[in-house]
Amino acid sequence: MSPSRVPDRRTYDITRFGLSDMVRTAADLRRLAELAPDFPSAARAVVTRLQECFTDVGGPVLPLVRLLTIRTGAEVGMDPATKYLVLEAGTESPDPRVRALPPADEFESMPMMAAMTREFGLTPEDILNGSGDSNGFGVFHVPAAHGSHYIKDQALVIEHDIASVLGFGGVLSGGTPFAVVLYSRVPIPASTAEQFTAVAIGLRVGLLAHGAGVPAERDALRQHLTTLEQASRDQATALEEAIEQLRAAADLVDTLQVVGRRLTAQLDLDALVQDATDAATKATGAAFGAFFYNLIDSYGESYTLFTLSGVPREAFEKFPMPRNTKVFAQTFNGVGTMRSPNITADYRYGDNPPYHGMPEGHLPVCSYLAVPVVSPSSGEVLGGFFFGHPEPDQFTQRHEQLAEGIAGYSAIALDNARLFSRQRSMATELARSMLPTIPATPGLRVLSRYLPAATGAEVGGDWFDVVSLPVGRTAFVIGDVAGRGVSAAAVMGQIRTAVRSYALLDLPPSEVLRNTSELAMATPDADFITCLYAVHDPADGTLTFSSAGHPPAVYVSPEGASSLIGQTLGMPLGVGTTFAQRQIEFPVGARLVLYTDGLVETRNGYLNEGIDALAEAVRQMPADGEALDALIARMTAGEHADDVALLYVRNEGNNRRVSTLVLDTTPDAAARARSFTSEHLELWGLTALTDRAVTITSELVTNAIKHTGTPAVLRLHADARRLSIDVSDHGSTQPRTLPAALDDEHHRGLHIVESFATRWGTRATHDGKLVWAEIALPRRS
Numbered sequence: 001m002s003p004s005r006v007p008d009r010r011t012y013d014i015t016r017f018g019l020s021d022m023v024r025t026a027a028d029l030r031r032l033a034e035l036a037p038d039f040p041s042a043a044r045a046v047v048t049r050l051q052e053c054f055t056d057v058g059g060p061v062l063p064l065v066r067l068l069t070i071r072t073g074a075e076v077g078m079d080p081a082t083k084y085l086v087l088e089a090g091t092e093s094p095d096p097r098v099r100a101l102p103p104a105d106e107f108e109s110m111p112m113m114a115a116m117t118r119e120f121g122l123t124p125e126d127i128l129n130g131s132g133d134s135n136g137f138g139v140f141h142v143p144a145a146h147g148s149h150y151i152k153d154q155a156l157v158i159e160h161d162i163a164s165v166l167g168f169g170g171v172l173s174g175g176t177p178f179a180v181v182l183y184s185r186v187p188i189p190a191s192t193a194e195q196f197t198a199v200a201i202g203l204r205v206g207l208l209a210h211g212a213g214v215p216a217e218r219d220a221l222r223q224h225l226t227t228l229e230q231a232s233r234d235q236a237t238a239l240e241e242a243i244e245q246l247r248a249a250a251d252l253v254d255t256l257q258v259v260g261r262r263l264t265a266q267l268d269l270d271a272l273v274q275d276a277t278d279a280a281t282k283a284t285g286a287a288f289g290a291f292f293y294n295l296i297d298s299y300g301e302s303y304t305l306f307t308l309s310g311v312p313r314e315a316f317e318k319f320p321m322p323r324n325t326k327v328f329a330q331t332f333n334g335v336g337t338m339r340s341p342n343i344t345a346d347y348r349y350g351d352n353p354p355y356h357g358m359p360e361g362h363l364p365v366c367s368y369l370a371v372p373v374v375s376p377s378s379g380e381v382l383g384g385f386f387f388g389h390p391e392p393d394q395f396t397q398r399h400e401q402l403a404e405g406i407a408g409y410s411a412i413a414l415d416n417a418r419l420f421s422r423q424r425s426m427a428t429e430l431a432r433s434m435l436p437t438i439p440a441t442p443g444l445r446v447l448s449r450y451l452p453a454a455t456g457a458e459v460g461g462d463w464f465d466v467v468s469l470p471v472g473r474t475a476f477v478i479g480d481v482a483g484r485g486v487s488a489a490a491v492m493g494q495i496r497t498a499v500r501s502y503a504l505l506d507l508p509p510s511e512v513l514r515n516t517s518e519l520a521m522a523t524p525d526a527d528f529i530t531c532l533y534a535v536h537d538p539a540d541g542t543l544t545f546s547s548a549g550h551p552p553a554v555y556v557s558p559e560g561a562s563s564l565i566g567q568t569l570g571m572p573l574g575v576g577t578t579f580a581q582r583q584i585e586f587p588v589g590a591r592l593v594l595y596t597d598g599l600v601e602t603r604n605g606y607l608n609e610g611i612d613a614l615a616e617a618v619r620q621m622p623a624d625g626e627a628l629d630a631l632i633a634r635m636t637a638g639e640h641a642d643d644v645a646l647l648y649v650r651n652e653g654n655n656r657r658v659s660t661l662v663l664d665t666t667p668d669a670a671a672r673a674r675s676f677t678s679e680h681l682e683l684w685g686l687t688a689l690t691d692r693a694v695t696i697t698s699e700l701v702t703n704a705i706k707h708t709g710t711p712a713v714l715r716l717h718a719d720a721r722r723l724s725i726d727v728s729d730h731g732s733t734q735p736r737t738l739p740a741a742l743d744d745e746h747h748r749g750l751h752i753v754e755s756f757a758t759r760w761g762t763r764a765t766h767d768g769k770l771v772w773a774e775i776a777l778p779r780r781s
Contacts (some may be wrong), residue, residue, distance in 0.1 A: 011054065012055075015188070017191070018195070022198050023376060023412060024376055024408075028053075029046055029206060030202040030205045031206065031377045033045065033205075040088060047065045047066070047067050048091075050182065051091050061184055062183060063161075064181075064183035065090065065182055067178065068180075068181065069085075069086050070084070071083070085098070085110075085113065104124035111151075121136040138169075139166070139168045141165075145162045145183075163186055163188075164187050166182045166188050168196040168197070273305075273307050276409070278309045280387070285395075286395075289309045289387045289388075290309075325348075326348035328384075331386070332384060334381040337371045337404055341392050342366050343365060346368075363390075364390040366390055367391060367395050369385075369386075369395040369399065369400065376411055436464075436465050441474050443652055444651060447647075448464055448645075450643070461489060462492070462596040462645040464476075464479070466647070467500055471539065471772045472539065472719050474535070476534045476535075476594055476647055478645060479499070479529065479550065479596075480550070481528075495573065499531065502516060509545055513570060517576060523574070527574065531573055532566050534546075534553070534566075534594070536586055539658045541651075542583050544581060545581070551597055551607065552564035555592055556593075557590055561619070563615070588653030591618065592649040593614070594649075595614070596642075596646075598642030599635050599636065599644045600614050614635060659680050660714065662713050663705065663712045670698050670705075676714065677693050677694050684718055686723060688778070689777075692757075696775075699749040701714060707731060711729075715727075722776050728770040729768050729769065730768040733769075734764075735762055735771055759773070759774050760773035760774070
């Protein structure tokens with residue numbers, strides 16, 4: 001059975017708008033809004049669809065459909081201090097229209113808007129101040145439009161012969177209310193208005209795709225499921241009170257409630273489908289029932305599964321999957337329900353050369369009922385229910401309606417399960433996409449690993465980063481946002497970006513964490529975040545680091561002794577603002593491992609035991625890091641309940657040349673620096689850079705001694721990519737380029753450095769500052 005796609009072109013009677021109509025309309029509007037490229041397009045698509053789908057013998061029932069929002073002046077390019085009612089789309093006007101809202105004490109001058117926003121749980125003050133519940137939604141109903149005080153424009157009522165008005169909507173993320181207003185030329189009953197609560201939620205889900213986060217969408221979906229469950233309970237009660245013979249339908253509703261709870265709890269989908277098959281088989285009085293349904297595997301390939309009710313599974317195992325014969329085609333193609341009092345008398349029965357009739361050994365089937373299961377959001381045929389009975393004329397119109405109802409709910413269950421699965425996959429891919437590509441780091445071997453949790457389905461907030469800094473330095477970052485799900489992944493992305501940004505400002509590790517912590521305090525849902533930030537300087541062979549409550553890193557000396565660094569240097573980000581900073585030697589042969597707690601968590605919850613075990617395992621691991629995966633497998637036993645992020649760094653010390661000169665304040669300091677630079681560039685085989693390097697050195701040394709009056713230190717550092725020149729002094733004033741007139745003999749030093757260097761900059765040190773410049777080495781062909 002190959003899936004088909006069936007476009008949703010249904011029309012509805014607004015005076016008899018039932019539960020299944022509500023479910024289809026909510027899903028249809030959600031899908032239209034989600035697929036639109038932007039909010040204006042979504043608004044136009046929704047307005048057009050609503051006018052098209054409500055018809056009667058006289059044609060469209062809704063002469064006017066409007067989608068409105070309340071927006072700030074800044075959003076509409078008008079007075080920022082004023083809120084505006086915006087007609088985003090309307091059947092009578094293709095262009096948006098804007099109207100300023102009155103003050104709070106004059107809100108009743110717009111009675112329909114005031115009443116509708118009250119249904120959303122908002123007061124005039126909430127609207128004007130941008131406050132209130134961002135999850136509000138509701139329905140507003142004017143049964144009789146003629147003479148109603150809610151409709152001030154009675155000329156519009158008369159012109160379009162409006163009988164009733166129905167409004168529904170809610171509040172989008174950021175506190176933006178929206179409402180859809182339907183002007184109907186036929187009376188809209190209260191029962192129809194009640195169904196539009198779920199339609200409001202479904203449309204809100206779709207509109208949230210334009211500017212809303214996945215967490216808000218998940219909340220809206222949960223509200224949608226809750227509303228559907230309540231509607232199921234209400235309908236079951238009404239059916240039980242109406243007629244005793246409908247107890248089977250009440251059992252069906254109970255089963256659907258169980259299905260809804262299981263879906264919310266993310267239990268096994270096959271169990272849900274089996275419950276639905278059992279309930280439908282019982283409700284229709286079939287001798288046996290089956291549900292054949294398609295799923296997509298991890299390779300994107302479709303495969304068919306089936307459930308049975310009324311007979312053991314062995315009764316069908318020897319038969320192949322049903323093919324798209326003339327009898328089955330109507331179901332597998334999603335055309336509609338097929339009910340036959342005697343399928344053996346149907347002209348299509350057995351018309352499948354070279355086969356005729358039922359396969360040998362098949363259960364006898366005379367009465368036949370088959371219902372397609374079609375996705376309400378995509379129109380894809382997900383599968384079909386098939387019911388049989390050996391006696392003729394066993395299935396009635398009522399049985400057909402029950403089967404169609406459970407098929408609709410099964411489609412919702414399958415659709416929502418796939419939707420949640422896509423959300424989880426999207427969140428996981430989002431987290432992976434945020435992980436960096438490790439830059440080439442001369443002299444260092446850097447390996448990384450990121451493993452999602454082996455259990456559970458939600459993404460976590462673990463991350464790592466490697467940032468190339470000036471003068472050949474490299475920053476290593478490891479961090480963990482508490483919690484799981486899309487919210488944690490979103491916070492992780494913001495914090496990781498902040499750390500990288502502050503790192504590129506060349507701030508010391510303690511300052512990077514302090515600035516990030518202050519940002520975390522102002523970030524929603526950033527409640528508990530740990531981070532360890534370390535900077536390797538190849539010129540002096542050091543590692544400078546600071547920690548915000550993160551598990552200590554493992555350091556292994558060239559001699560093979562392991563130790564822990566970074567303990568108790570600071571509180572987590574968003575909690576503390578003071579972070580101590582430490583520096584250790586990081587010579588050639590030294591190793592460093594940064595990790596998140598998912599690697600070291602033990603079953604009893606004691607992290608110290610896992611950390612000690614990791615330190616020993618790293619010490620014993622081969623220095624090339626090739627056994628990194630084996631180390632992770634050994635530490636987690638393949639069953640880590642949390643995500644694992646890990647960075648492995650080894651100092652290989654390739655092709656590094658460093659030389660330092662201490663300079664006093666004597667007049668010949670600049671001359672000595674120039675000679676020092678020339679000699680070392682000749683020694684290192686870099687004479688092609690001598691003129692540029694000597695000029696840069698002279699300007700940096702002169703500025704340092706002239707403006708501080710204190711000794712300075714000149715350092716030359718060359719690797720495979722660049723020649724770095726830096727001068728450190730005890731001054732606190734950061735140098736900057738100043739404009740110089742043509743006849744000005746001063747203020748030209750840094751302009752000269754800027755013109756001769758590939759790039760230059762400055763950073764603070766613990767006792768002053770350091771000014772650096774780089775010259776890129778020519779690439780070897």
